[in-house]
Amino acid sequence: MIRMDLLNSNRFDNIDLHTQEGDVDSFPICHNDILHFPVLSDVDFIFFRLFGPGLGNLLFPLYRAFQTQRKIGGKLVFPQFFQIKPGPFLRMEKDKRTYFCLFKRRSVGDTALHMRARFTKSISEDVINQPDFQLDKAKIITYAGLKGYFRDLELQHLADFKDYLLGRASHVQQLRGEIARVSKDDICVHLRRGDFSPEAAPGAVSGGMNYRISDEWYVAAVAAARKIFPRARVRIFTDECSVEPKLIARMKCDEVDQSRNALHAVMKMAAHGAIVASKSSFSLWSAFLGQQYMYINNDFELGRYMPNELIECERIWA
Numbered sequence: 001m002i003r004m005d006l007l008n009s010n011r012f013d014n015i016d017l018h019t020q021e022g023d024v025d026s027f028p029i030c031h032n033d034i035l036h037f038p039v040l041s042d043v044d045f046i047f048f049r050l051f052g053p054g055l056g057n058l059l060f061p062l063y064r065a066f067q068t069q070r071k072i073g074g075k076l077v078f079p080q081f082f083q084i085k086p087g088p089f090l091r092m093e094k095d096k097r098t099y100f101c102l103f104k105r106r107s108v109g110d111t112a113l114h115m116r117a118r119f120t121k122s123i124s125e126d127v128i129n130q131p132d133f134q135l136d137k138a139k140i141i142t143y144a145g146l147k148g149y150f151r152d153l154e155l156q157h158l159a160d161f162k163d164y165l166l167g168r169a170s171h172v173q174q175l176r177g178e179i180a181r182v183s184k185d186d187i188c189v190h191l192r193r194g195d196f197s198p199e200a201a202p203g204a205v206s207g208g209m210n211y212r213i214s215d216e217w218y219v220a221a222v223a224a225a226r227k228i229f230p231r232a233r234v235r236i237f238t239d240e241c242s243v244e245p246k247l248i249a250r251m252k253c254d255e256v257d258q259s260r261n262a263l264h265a266v267m268k269m270a271a272h273g274a275i276v277a278s279k280s281s282f283s284l285w286s287a288f289l290g291q292q293y294m295y296i297n298n299d300f301e302l303g304r305y306m307p308n309e310l311i312e313c314e315r316i317w318a
Helices: 055-072 108-119 155-168 172-180 215-228 245-251 262-270 281-290
Strands: 035-039 140-144 187-191 234-238 274-276 293-297 313-316
Touching: 035 055, 035 108, 055 140, 055 155, 055 262, 055 281, 108 140, 155 172, 155 262, 155 281, 172 262, 187 215, 187 262, 187 281, 215 234, 215 245, 215 274, 215 293, 215 313, 234 245, 234 262, 262 281, 274 281
Parallel strands: 035 140, 187 234, 187 274, 274 293, 293 313
Antiparallel strands: none
16 A cells, blocks of 8 residues: 555655765865766757757756756856757657757857867766866866766755756746646656657567557556546646547546647656656656656566665556
8 A cells, every 4th residue: 555645755855865985975065167068969069969869868967967066066057958860850750859949048158158168178977986086177077878867866956956947948937837737636647659669579678768568558557546646637748649539538538738848748747746657768757856656567677777765656567
């Protein structure tokens, strides 16, 4: 039986999931001349990037840069999210993932910091935790890739990071209004299709990310969630251009979300009390940002991406 008092508690507020001897926490907070630069793709032309992953994966280097800047000082370089990639266009996906309008237009100062970080000698985030490293010699620290996924992210910076995203978001008043209409008794369903691979054949391995999950599983997971959240409104968030009416009816869904962009979608998803998750970093970001109760597929290897104690979850078999 799931304890309802845990679902909305602040039980993780005092947990430090990443502090170790020699970690960056040991440095004094006085390095105001350091630039923290999240590298979102290798081909970065300042005003746009070529290729690059989806928003879920782009948030990892941004969060790591954000939390280190909070700990040792300096300035966070707000990166260029606008990217050009042909795949979503060729597959005729609903979300083309260019991320042109996710955030407000960057200022001249933002662009200047980006140019300085992009064309000046830098050091990797991996270097600063080495015992013999002298932080006062660092001018620009880069943060790239997925690293340990959520294992590298510290919860003590979560509230500030959410405020940072909202402060930068485009059409923020619309977003705040839509978030306000979501209750912590509500359930979001992340129905991910797009470029994800079909489920593996029986006996094959599909426990990692980027695999689709069957409609039957989603129906079973929503039914399980409704037992814990009986007054919930159920909202589907999907990258599909349309959802079959029969599936909507089987899940007893109240609404199919029509968010303006991916950032709006993940922030609205995070406002729900529970998530029926896909095998994607986007779903995990919703669960992390909202500290949600999460329903996951029975074979999803969640431990590869986040510590077991980070999010309460329930496995659904179908």
